[in-house]
Amino acid sequence: MRWIYDIVSLFFPNICNSCDSVLYQNEDIICSRCLLTLPKTKFHYHHQNPVTEIFDGRLTIESAAAFLYYSKGGRVQHMIHNFKYKKNLELGRLLGRLFGNDLRKSSLFNNVEAVIPIPLHESKQKLRGFNQSEVFGRELAAVLKIDFLADVLIREKVTTTQTRKSRFERWKNVDDVFRVTQPEKIRGRHILLVDDVVTTGATVEAAGLTLLDVPDVTISLAFLAVASH
DSSP: OHHHHHHHHHHSOOBOTTTOOBOOTTOBSBOHHHHHTOOBOOGGGOSSOHHHHHTTTTOOOSOEEEEEEEOTTSHHHHHHHHHHTSOOHHHHHHHHHHHHHHHTTOGGGTTOOEEEEOOOOHHHHHHHSSOHHHHHHHHHHHHHTOEEOSSSEEEOSOOOOOTTOOHHHHHHHHTTOEEESOGGGTTTOEEEEEEEEESSOHHHHHHHHHHHTSTTOEEEEEEEEEEOO
């Protein structure tokens, strides 16, 4: 009954994960206003875009896109923080479904065959309790109706933060970090490699190069967010 919902909401308000406003009864996770005004990049419609430029000359890819723009202190950064560090997994799943619905409309991504998330090291995943790329990537794969392969690429080393490292230092930091455990699952296939936020691209570059060591693999990239300029 509405009056019961109103009383519960008074003491335990359901808050929008984007703008922190109180959600109405028919809203969930993100308010309608924020959903309608998500800062979408629409990169998935363009073969060349700011994300593909990050990897030019570094990694051979078919296509690449990011779902949203983020800025320091902005709504998207707030959502990513709520997802990763406040463990709001339903928010991550929602973003994965929204992104998947957008990618379905693009001819650039209509021949991807499987999603592989950037893995966390076992110790870090145990500490956090989940892999954010796996959470949203699984939903993205479900919407695209393709395989989700979380056990093919593993991270064998713990790496330090990439912040303030030179490009060479970033590359050395992730050199020989990843390993493909079951190459037969991806041989000859077009893989969509996914991560939450793209910054320097060094980690994804290392993971992508590892995947490309498997014969006849092609890769595309998808990220939840990229910094606005």
